[in-house]
Amino acid sequence: MTTSTLPAAGTGEVAAEVADVAGRLRQLLTGLPPQDGVAVFGRVYLTVTEAVRAHLSCGDVFRTPADIARLDVLFAGRFLDALAPDQAPPSCWRPLLELRLHPGIRPLQYALAGMNAHIEHDLPLAVLDTCAALGCPPAELSGDFHRVNDVLAQVEEQVRERLLPSLEELDVSDPLLHLVSAWSIDRARDAAWASALTLWELRDRPVALSAATDALTGATGLVCRCLLTPLGDLRGRR
Template sequence: MNFDRVQVEASAERLRECRRRIEASVPEVVNGWTPAEQAMADACRTPPEDIAGVVERLKLLQTILDTLPPSPAKNRVGQFNALYLTITERVAAHLLGSEVHDKKWLEVLDVEFARLYFTALSSWGVPGKDTPDAWEVLFRRAHTDTISTLEAAVLGVNAHINHDLSLALIETWKKMGYPGDGPQHPDYLLVNKIFYEEIPPLRRRFATAWQMEIDKCVGELDDWSQRVLVRTTRAMAWEQAERLWELQDDDDDYRRACMVMDRVAAIAGETLLRGTGIVRVLWLTVRATAAGVWHRLRGRRTPRQLEAARR
């Protein structure tokens, strides 16, 4: 086992300084969900137990977020919530069909995934509670119109996939067992298909007139690049979860690794605000850098690789 705690903490500090250098300014940060703090706390207090509960909770959150600044139905977290609700409804529909091999596993993953989002919402602005850096990038801009609704939605997707998804996989594996190359992995990849189908129309729904003109110029290239991005980042999330899985028996090392993952995702979020086309390359570069950090800090193989070696 090779996990250099000193180097991990040094990397986390460098990542924090890097974020400070590149983050875009926000006119006024509202720490919390004024004037709906109590409604938000009540909505997030008891986590749902199934995907139907997740859908209902997201609908409730949408009604709350749509009342918040900068104007009705324009809260920037609300823009992400609307996208997340659509994707979750599609996953719920697939659970009723025949494409899913292990429906219980995929539902547990969806619930654990949602719980992390609800926890982040409930922690924002509450004294003594830490909000993940990845979510803070979006939450700091919840009440402002200095970013577009499309950018807001993408910031939420970044935090959810590049931070929450690995942690949701860990919690699912704790409950259901580590699946390796079992039928659960194709079920995980099925969500990619849902993203492929939903992201283009959702992107165009949130886009400004200028962004729509760019969209027309690039044609299907933008859709293709986003499919690549979804496939790559979700694959990285699975691999990252495998590496975190090896650390779960050591609370200190696990915490340090999660801190690095969170700060890398936060930098990716800030980078996303720097442009459109080139940002996709930068996002992948940041994610690849994160993977490189893992490989440098830990010279161990993933559970899948270990299993293959035993064969």
């Protein structure tokens, strides 16, 4: 379980917890240089958190906003916990933390690696945390879980426009184009949901659950390290 505290109340109080998460992300960003890979992902994540909070407040997307707010708080807590200086981060976060200031890695790579670690690893575990807190199976969160995709699709488009160099600056052989086309937020969330269902079925088998969780952490970290392959500035080398 994460360090975030779950209120046992309705939408208003839990939405306030989402606002608190946004505040913690802003505080994190003020202490980091802009080129830091954690800062790059942190800005992306703050944009996502603000978008989710806006929809929670107006009630135009989610059928059970209090439940989604709980999921959002627990989800964010896993990223913030990975940054805690007094504990070792999960292996899926180590590539980003180890390479956060590498001069050959481009900002969009940091954003993709952070999203991959957070969605593929943290999200299914946060779904399990939320189900435990609410006393419900994942199926009861399914509808709103997938409605989040609409919010994320808008944010992902903004992120790509902000971090992807213009097509005039990129050569067709630039490997950054291949990385961008190889990763999809929709596929990542589909995989996260499948992982959540699998881990839920293993909840009463602790040995199998631990093995599956460890495998998920390691596999996610492997993809993150591939996404953070230093590409340098190919235009400069030409």
